[in-house]
Amino acid sequence: MNIIRSEKNPIITPEDVKPSRPDFKVVGVFNCGVTRFNGEILLLMRVAEMPINNNPKKELVPMIDLKTDKIVVKEFNKADSSIDFSDSRFVRTPTDQYLTSISHLRIARGKNGIDFKIDKKPAIFPESKYERFGIEDPRITQINGRYYINYSAISDITGVTTCLTSTTDFVTFTRHGVIFMPDNKDVAIFPEKIKGRYYALNRPVSAEYRVRNIWISESPDLVYWGNHLKLMSAREKYWDDGSIGCSGVPFKIEEGWMEIYHGSSKINRYCLGAVLLDANEPWKVIARSEKPIIEPEMDYELHGFFGNVIFNCGNLYEEGKVKIYYGAADTCIAYAEVKLKDILYQLK
Structure with a gap:
């Protein structure tokens, strides 16, 4: 695949982002939604922060206090053998x-x-029991002059839900609440109605069987979703044999709807591929990538907060090119572009 990475990669790093409070540090800026707005390209970035910790014997965990809706910090003793600290992303106690x-x-x-140029303050901040551990991985869908933003809301109380907010100016936001129940994430809403209905790709997870497939659902109003249909699964002996999920918002081309999606191998190596869906019946798969469009190769993709990861929440299709803004190693944002004809050529 002839993909061209920017010579300036990574284009945004944690050092470029001001923390939301003085006792926090930014450890990751990645997985951004993308759109054009007022003559500019706008990235709505996921910014991950941790409390500044000067005690190597402690692990600090930030979360929303449900009584005050403010962030508090919980301490864990690293000498406690009953607690699992092996994954840098999690602290796992027996319960x-x-x-x-x-x-x-x-x-x-x-x-x-x-x-x-990066705003100094957050645009959307976690604020409820659904968002107790933060909000992640936004996708931006423009419909009739309004920008609909869906994102993953993380909570130990409610699980991983998908919430929806919208805006016309990226200054004030209207929250529409939870649109997909737990555990469902990686939602991508189509930018126009198809036969009078809205459609969204999503990735529910079976709590009992740990199955991760991409589904497609329909809605009359972007809030209430039903008629859920399984669209596609991970594939044995392919690059996406571990799990799959939606990435950017689908975009329409002459051949149908193109979706850039992410897939992981069984050893958690994340790459991006593509799937072509029928223009009028998007629950039908026409063709799918046999090989990745882009895979972790550069140092900033291989090493970071969680390495060997390329993960995408937004792209632009312009002038025959797919312009991909992606999270690298759960740490920074990078840019790459590829000609649409090259993607279509390797679909099977």
């Missing part, structure tokens, strides 16, 4: 699981698609 960071959504704006 509970916590995240070591908490994420909010922040805006970056730029004209050339590579150089961005």
Whole structure:
């Protein structure tokens, strides 16, 4: 695959982002939704923060206090053998699981698609029991002049739900609540109605069998979703034999709807591929990537907070090119582009 990475990669790093409070540090900026707005490219970035910790014997975990809706910090003793600290993303006790960071959504704006000015304050901040451990991985769908933003809300109380908010100016946001029940994430809403209905790709997880498939659902109003149909699964002996999920918002081409999706191998190596869906019946798969469009190869993709990962929440299709903004190693944002004809050529 002839994919071109920016020479300036990574284009946004944690050092570029101001923490939301003085006792926190930014450990990751990644997995951004993408759109054009007021003559600029706008990135709605996931910003992961951790409390500054000067005690190597302790692990600090940030979360929303349900009584005050404010962030508090919980301490864990690293000498406690009953607690699992082996994964940098989690603290696992015998009864509970916590995240070591908490994420909010922040805006970056730029004209050339590579150089961005980052807002000093969060755009959307976690604030409820559904968002106790943070909000993650936004996708932006523009419909009739309004921008609908769905994101994953993480909580030990409610599980992983998908919430929806919307805006016309990226200054004020209207929250529409939970649109997909737990555990469901990686939601991508189509940018127009199809036969009078809205459609969304999503990735529910079976709590009992740990099955992770991409489904498609329909809605009359973007809030209430039903008629859920399984769309596609992970594939044995392929690059996506572990799990799969939606990435950017589907975009329409002459051949149908193109979705850039992510897949992981059984050893948690995350790559991006593509699937072509029927234009009028998007629950029908026409063709799918046999090989990744892009896979972890560069140092910033191989090493970071969680390495060997390329993960995408937003892309632009312009001038025959798919412009991909992706999270690298759960740490930074990078950019790559590929010609649509090259993607279509390797679909089977």
